[in-house]
């Protein structure tokens with residue numbers, strides 16, 4: 001798996017100068033890192049809950065499987 005896009009945890013913008021907020025360790029595979037942009041990093045709590053962020057992102061995404069029209 002290639003390096004994931006470094007998206008800010010807080011404002012969800014892609015950042016060229018990511019600030020590492022937290023390292024996530026997964027039991028079933030390689031972990032990943034959580035980044036923020038320099039603008040948001042000072043406003044973030046020291047230990048955000050990335051799992052809730054993931055859940056929120058997942059809920060945001062429309063289900064593609066329902067659209068099978070060619």
Ligand SMILES: [Zn+2]
Pocket residue numbers: 008009010011012013036037038039040041
């Ligand atoms: Zn940001």
